Amino acid sequence: MLRTSFGSRLVSLRYFATCARGLEPLLADELADLGGRQVEPGRGGVEFRGDLALLYRANLGVRTAVRILRPILSATTRTPDELYDAVRSVDWSAYMTPDHTLAVDCNVRDSQITHSLYASRRVKDAICDQFRERCGRRPSVDAERPMVGFNLHIYRNEAVLSLDSSGESLHKRGYRPVQTRAPLNEALAAALILRTGYHGERAFADPLCGGGTLCIEAAWIALRRAPGLTRKHFGFMGWPDYNVRLFAEVRDELRSRSRRDVEFPIVGADQRADAIEFATGNARNAGVGHIIDWQVSQLHDWQPPAGPGVVICNPPYGERIGDVKELMGYYRQMGQVFRERCAGWDCWVFTSNDQLAEAVDIEPAGSIPYFNGKIPCRLWHYLP
Numbered sequence: 481m482l483r484t485s486f487g488s489r490l491v492s493l494r495y496f497a498t499c500a501r502g503l504e505p506l507l508a509d510e511l512a513d514l515g516g517r518q519v520e521p522g523r524g525g526v527e528f529r530g531d532l533a534l535l536y537r538a539n540l541g542v543r544t545a546v547r548i549l550r551p552i553l554s555a556t557t558r559t560p561d562e563l564y565d566a567v568r569s570v571d572w573s574a575y576m577t578p579d580h581t582l583a584v585d586c587n588v589r590d591s592q593i594t595h596s597l598y599a600s601r602r603v604k605d606a607i608c609d610q611f612r613e614r615c616g617r618r619p620s621v622d623a624e625r626p627m628v629g630f631n632l633h634i635y636r637n638e639a640v641l642s643l644d645s646s647g648e649s650l651h652k653r654g655y656r657p658v659q660t661r662a663p664l665n666e667a668l669a670a671a672l673i674l675r676t677g678y679h680g681e682r683a684f685a686d687p688l689c690g691g692g693t694l695c696i697e698a699a700w701i702a703l704r705r706a707p708g709l710t711r712k713h714f715g716f717m718g719w720p721d722y723n724v725r726l727f728a729e730v731r732d733e734l735r736s737r738s739r740r741d742v743e744f745p746i747v748g749a750d751q752r753a754d755a756i757e758f759a760t761g762n763a764r765n766a767g768v769g770h771i772i773d774w775q776v777s778q779l780h781d782w783q784p785p786a787g788p789g790v791v792i793c794n795p796p797y798g799e800r801i802g803d804v805k806e807l808m809g810y811y812r813q814m815g816q817v818f819r820e821r822c823a824g825w826d827c828w829v830f831t832s833n834d835q836l837a838e839a840v841d842i843e844p845a846g847s848i849p850y851f852n853g854k855i856p857c858r859l860w861h862y863l864p
């Protein structure tokens with residue numbers, strides 16, 4: 481990373497993968513498994529080092545990240561003008577040409593610069609002014625799909641400007657075209673499953689599956705299928721150093737690691753026939769229609785497949801659907817189902833409401849804090 485006149489330092493091929501808070505240790509394990517070096521979990525993401533092949537592999541292969549950034553500049557900036565000067569001090573011809581389009585995405589927290597749109601504009605001006613002065617032409621802006629996307633992060637007056645190698649958020653796998661009621665973000669779903677220790681070596685069931693996100697992510701984990709394999713576009717594809725052949729090699733290598741089938745059942749159930757219809761379509765889109773067994777079933781009638789295995793669910797918890805008081809009886813019923821039909825299984829419940837988790841009425845083996853968007857939640861572990 482290059483520190484500017486405020487103190488400069490040049491590094492190459494150091495990356496920062498961003499994720500939802502709480503997922504850092506899981507993301508660090510994923511990056512290490514994919515071949516990342518010097519993997520260090522931080523706040524809201526994980527730093528790591530690697531070559532271009534690793535950058536491609538990480539974009540294709542991580543399940544729990546939002547995006548992967550390549551930090552270029554780090555500087556203390558208290559005013560938009562200081563930010564402008566810092567950005568001007570980088571030689572941008574190393575990263576793009578005036579024929580590339582650009583866009584700057586910015587988030588600011590606890591800093592003297594407060595206006596993120598204005599900060600983005602100053603960064604864009606600094607880059608474009610440098611090109612105009614040096615070669616008489618400047619890059620134009622493409623807010624939708626820039627060839628070179630920048631990410632500006634300012635926290636406590638420390639600005640980090642990075643190239644965004646991912647583009648659209650990596651959690652958008654492409655198998656879930658329409659929003660269902662209260663769906664789980666795919667990256668969070670994958671993280672919850674990885675946290676249970678499931679890797680396909682046991683049965684897996686979600687008795688409240690809604691659009692089926694947990695089952696589909698579980699199927700991909702069991703198949704060792706990289707989540708980015710069918711994605712058409714990544715941010716790095718617009719960069720001057722994009723190596724099409726290397727990307728194809730990395731993608732083929734990951735594809736060849738996928739298994740064709742799973743050994744143990746993966747089952748999703750929901751009381752709503754329309755949810756199951758939707759989940760079935762999503763699974764087909766994800767290429768796992770042949771693997772997951774879907775059932776329309778009320779929780780009180782539900783029977784797990786041959787086990788033992790992992791039961792995980794994301795029941796209504798009153799923040800979005802339902803009302804807490806009404807839900808107490810429902811969580812009690814869930815506890816009863818676990819005790820009566822899931823002895824020997826690892827049962828996990830993801831909820832924002834500790835009172836509801838208590839209503840399950842099984843002594844929890846533990847609970848892990850996560851965020852579902854902005855809602856603080858816990859993943860409760862029961863061993864009935």
Ligand SMILES: C[S@@+](CC[C@H](N)C(=O)[O-])C[C@H]1O[C@@H](n2cnc3c(N)ncnc32)[C@H](O)[C@@H]1O
Nearest residue numbers: 663664688689690691692693750751778779794
């Ligand atoms: C929060 S949603 C699950 C969302 C899902 N994880 C996803 O990503 O799409 C909860 C689901 O529980 C289902 N549900 C609620 N009460 C139920 C019951 N008694 N029996 C079976 N399913 C029920 C709802 O129909 C809803 O689809």
